[in-house]
Amino acid sequence: MKIGFVGIGMMGWPMAGCLVRAGHQVAIHDADPQRMRDFVSEVGGEAIASLSELGRSCEVAITMLPNSDIVSTVLFGESGLEEGLEAGKIVIDMTSGVPAKTASFAARLAQHEVGMIDAPVSGGASRAKRGDLAIMVGGDSDLIETCRPVLQAMGRIMPTGAVGSGQAMKALNNMVSAAGFLIGVEALLIGKKFGLDGGTMVDILNASTGMNNSTQKKFKQFVLSGRYDSGFALDLMVKDLTIAMEVGRDCGVPTPLSALCRELWASAQALLGPGADHTASAKLSEQLAGISLAVPPDRNE
Helix, strand or coil: CEEEEECCCCCHHHHHHHHHHCCCEEEEECCCHHHHHHHHHHCCCEECCCHHHHHHHCCEEEECCCCHHHHHHHHHCCCCHHHHCCCCCEEEECCCCCHHHHHHHHHHHHCCCCEEEECCEECHHHHHHHCCEEEEEECCHHHHHHHHHHHHCCEEEEEEECCCHHHHHHHHHHHHHHHHHHHHHHHHHHHHHHCCCHHHHHHHHHCCCCCCHHHHHCHHHHHHCCCCCCCCEHHHHHHHHHHHHHHHHHCCCCCHHHHHHHHHHHHHHHHHCCCCEHHHHHHHHHHHHCCCCCCCCCCCC
């Protein structure tokens, strides 16, 4: 298929790369012209500087952007995608966005007989490179079926319901993941003060009922090592937790534990400033406990 891909960031680059390798005709657009040139040189495809021209050139337009406000600008701003999208074309928003806003985008595009589904992903950059992402897809089942060859090149499709439901599920997934990370860090801090070894604790958690994604894929790799470079930003985690809280509020569901979780992550964001990796949020708990979990690498004199 002829695919337009907007947003060649840390996740968008490998995802678009999977589409190129799958044999699709891929045209890309990014706010950074040099990044577009690098992608074409290293991966393939075609760079198109105009969003409206990108819309005219493709059958399916994919947006993989930081938030829904940027998606709105890309779609409906001056010379945006909407100008080039004709009846029968489809937009796939893979942004971790706000469900209500995405539903409104879909309604506006539907006036021009342009379809839209949302398809946020989970799995991080490493799984994006392998084309092994979990893709939560909301929207009309016929549209999803039409987009199946595109989505399957990037991962496993899991339909969730109406448009926007994929983004709701993504935010809720990250809410569960975020809580697991924080409670795990607190357990490691208690254990370290007690005299337990951090690596041993992680091994035992992974062999026991305390196992979760953070014990398996984050604590040794990014916290105990002191690397804090998982590739997923703290700012994005706070954004996703805020979306989850908004969904809960709109549904009238009390979420006291989730609210506390979100405030702790926001506190870490305020402490560390913009651009920090989400695993660096462990530093907030470390400051409160007065100890560090990071183990300096052995030095050979």
